[in-house]
Amino acid sequence: MGKSRVALDVEIPSDVKYIDEVIELATRKCRELHLPPQKCSLNVRVALAEAISNAILRGNGEAAHKHVKIRAVVRDDAIVFDVVDEGPGFDLSADRPDPTAAENLEHEDGRGLFLMKRLMDNVERFQKDGNVVRLTLYR
Amino acid sequence: MSFAISKQGEVTVVDVEGQLIVGNRQELKQKVLDELEKGEKKFLIDFSQTGYIDSSGLGVLVSLSKKIREQGGELRLANLNDDLQTLFELTKLDTLFQISDTRERALESF
Numbered sequence: 001m002g003k004s005r006v007a008l009d010v011e012i013p014s015d016v017k018y019i020d021e022v023i024e025l026a027t028r029k030c031r032e033l034h035l036p037p038q039k040c041s042l043n044v045r046v047a048l049a050e051a052i053s054n055a056i057l058r059g060n061g062e063a064a065h066k067h068v069k070i071r072a073v074v075r076d077d078a079i080v081f082d083v084v085d086e087g088p089g090f091d092l093s094a095d096r097p098d099p100t101a102a103e104n105l106e107h108e109d110g111r112g113l114f115l116m117k118r119l120m121d122n123v124e125r126f127q128k129d130g131n132v133v134r135l136t137l138y139r
Numbered sequence: 140m141s142f143a144i145s146k147q148g149e150v151t152v153v154d155v156e157g158q159l160i161v162g163n164r165q166e167l168k169q170k171v172l173d174e175l176e177k178g179e180k181k182f183l184i185d186f187s188q189t190g191y192i193d194s195s196g197l198g199v200l201v202s203l204s205k206k207i208r209e210q211g212g213e214l215r216l217a218n219l220n221d222d223l224q225t226l227f228e229l230t231k232l233d234t235l236f237q238i239s240d241t242r243e244r245a246l247e248s249f
Contacts, residue, residue: 016162023158023191042191042222049193053161100231108202111194111230118229 007033007079008072012052014060019052022070026081033074035139043137044079047119050112051083051133059085059131069130078121081135089131092123142167144174147246150181155189159196168199172206180212181249185242187218197232204236213237217245 007029012018023045030040052068060066069084092113097104099111117123122136142163143154151174159167171182184200186192192200200216207214217239219227227233239245 016160019160019162020158038222038225042225045191046193046226049160049191053193053195057161100229105231105235106201106205108198109194111197115194115226115229 004073004075004080006071007074008070008081010071011067011069014056014062014064014066014068016053016056016062019049019056022052023049026070026072029072030079033079033139035079035137039137043119044081047116047135047137048081048083050116051081051135054112055083055085055087055131055133058090059087061087078136078138080137083133083135084128084130087131089125089127092125142170144170147183150183150246150249151179152242153182153184155184155186157188158190158192159199160191160193161195164195164199167196168203171203175207175210175212180207180210182207182212182214183217183242183245183249184214185217185245186220186223187242189220189223192223192226197226197230201232201235213249215239215245215248217242 008026010022012022026048027040027045030044052070055068056062060068066086071082073080097110099114104110120135121138124134126132141156143156145152153171204214216236219238237248239248
């Protein structure tokens, strides 16, 4: 295993207005690392935006005194994002309706986790100093 | 991030400038619903100046599509870049919306 280094380490209040700033920062880091352009402009942006908004809205319930931490670690083979909230967590493996099924296409909600899983190579959730959602994208 | 509304004949055109995400989706929804309330029926959302869309942005488009249809109107989308096209294909929303390559083609499709 090669060396890994922290490329991003930020903490934001539980307010969705901060999401775009973090996404732009993460996208810039991704480009500096020379990941394929679409991985930066689509995969990282959308999957990370989903994880952060989930942390703010569901994890922290938009509580003003709670924060979300976002950390990116670069490895030789991948970039790994941890999004940490102060909530109890959720069951990543729970059965959820397929948002691409014909009967669900017109549902307004239910695409967030689906997009995270489709746009990242690996999505994990665990407790470590908070509720962590870990997104891994191989180079 | 903003939404510019203009008229091209009978069509209400909305330009999405920047992102369409959880932080601004309600603004887009309200602007389109206001036009619908005024009696507008034909809507085109142009994404030529759009960076990315998250799941809540997609959800608002789905919701607006239903509301416009319920009022006897039509919604078209135009100018999806490669990333947005991929996003619509992943979610199969490319099968739900009528999507045109250009604004002109979308306007002609009404």
